[in-house]
Amino acid sequence: MRPAEHPEPGQVEPTRPGDTGTWRHLAPGGPTESRREGGERATASERVHRFTDNLSLRARLTLIYGMLFFAAGSLLVLVNYLVVALLLNAMLSEDSAADLLAHRYLIEEVLTHVTRFSLLALFTVGLLAVALGYAVAGRALSPLQKITRITRHLSERSLHERIALSGPDDEIRELADTFDGMLERLDRAFDGQRRFVANASHELRTPLAINRTLLEVALSAPDVSPDLKTVGQTLLETNARHERLIDGLLLLARSDRELEVRNRVDLGEVAESVLSQLSGDIADAGLHLRRDLRPALVTGDPVLLERLVGNLVENALKYNVEDGEITVRSGMYEGRPAVQVENSGKVIPAYEIEGLFEPFRRGSADRVGSGRSAGLGLSIVRSVVRAHEGVVSAWPRAGGGLVVTVCLPLPPGEVGAR
Numbered sequence: 001m002r003p004a005e006h007p008e009p010g011q012v013e014p015t016r017p018g019d020t021g022t023w024r025h026l027a028p029g030g031p032t033e034s035r036r037e038g039g040e041r042a043t044a045s046e047r048v049h050r051f052t053d054n055l056s057l058r059a060r061l062t063l064i065y066g067m068l069f070f071a072a073g074s075l076l077v078l079v080n081y082l083v084v085a086l087l088l089n090a091m092l093s094e095d096s097a098a099d100l101l102a103h104r105y106l107i108e109e110v111l112t113h114v115t116r117f118s119l120l121a122l123f124t125v126g127l128l129a130v131a132l133g134y135a136v137a138g139r140a141l142s143p144l145q146k147i148t149r150i151t152r153h154l155s156e157r158s159l160h161e162r163i164a165l166s167g168p169d170d171e172i173r174e175l176a177d178t179f180d181g182m183l184e185r186l187d188r189a190f191d192g193q194r195r196f197v198a199n200a201s202h203e204l205r206t207p208l209a210i211n212r213t214l215l216e217v218a219l220s221a222p223d224v225s226p227d228l229k230t231v232g233q234t235l236l237e238t239n240a241r242h243e244r245l246i247d248g249l250l251l252l253a254r255s256d257r258e259l260e261v262r263n264r265v266d267l268g269e270v271a272e273s274v275l276s277q278l279s280g281d282i283a284d285a286g287l288h289l290r291r292d293l294r295p296a297l298v299t300g301d302p303v304l305l306e307r308l309v310g311n312l313v314e315n316a317l318k319y320n321v322e323d324g325e326i327t328v329r330s331g332m333y334e335g336r337p338a339v340q341v342e343n344s345g346k347v348i349p350a351y352e353i354e355g356l357f358e359p360f361r362r363g364s365a366d367r368v369g370s371g372r373s374a375g376l377g378l379s380i381v382r383s384v385v386r387a388h389e390g391v392v393s394a395w396p397r398a399g400g401g402l403v404v405t406v407c408l409p410l411p412p413g414e415v416g417a418r
Contacts, residue, residue: 143173154183
């Protein structure tokens, strides 16, 4: 096999016939990954500053406790030395000069032993004080650790949880109560937003269904003029587009909530089901389909995961070119279950890709099939991926088109292979 040429930064190798088993990777290099050779070395002060910045609050408190104890202990040893020296000198002040010279050696020996044992006691008790200070700091900071642990697991889908810190009414309790009040307000705001989208979408579906029925009945009459039939067909297409938009909004509102169903799902089977449903559309569009579907077990909502893969394939179908191709892969990607959809198409600038995941955003207006899209496909994909705690990434495909990769967490108890 001929070795592949090195791709440009931010692109992948062009798809070769029969090369469906190769995952597309974002090429290393590029502006954000480039490193200067021979960079400036950090000075000693910067290294010390970086070390202190990396210390935890518990370690800092322990260090402060220890420094204060050794400073106070050193002062106590000095005072003890002076007191003993003064007492010995006072006791021998009435002796003659000859007796003072005879006892000077004894005084020095006593002061040396007192200093030595005082320093040894200071070091021993200091270590014990540092250990006790570490334990006391941990005990004092345990409420903060609880606040951090709970807030770390919070997201817009689990804002109903509360810290509910118990204990004395101190500054930490006030901080926890403040967090609980903020979570309460955020929970009400997100719930109100979701209810508004869901209720508005449901309310709009009824008049659209009535409009569709009236238009179909009117167009089925035998005496309908050609001009009226043309206008009616245009209105039916507009009505259908609005129905797709509302369905997308409903699905987007549902995927933004916390998962209510968690089953073991094989992404390979999901992709196979989606491709069988869209095989007719792909064939009618004249696109060449390549597939490499391997088992990829995840835990999640089967309906949302099917919609995720369906949106990726539909996006690749709509925004393609004549005689183009679509490649669908599933399996283990970098140690995690994943599905990847690659399609040919117009050249997409890298700076436009992030905007494609925003609601009601599409690529260039001249892309094939953009008029049939509501602009919610990739937004729903990102929302479903977030609900499943996964990651979605996209980058331009060499020669035009897009490569979208979705990686989801392994099921509990599974071990991934790279």
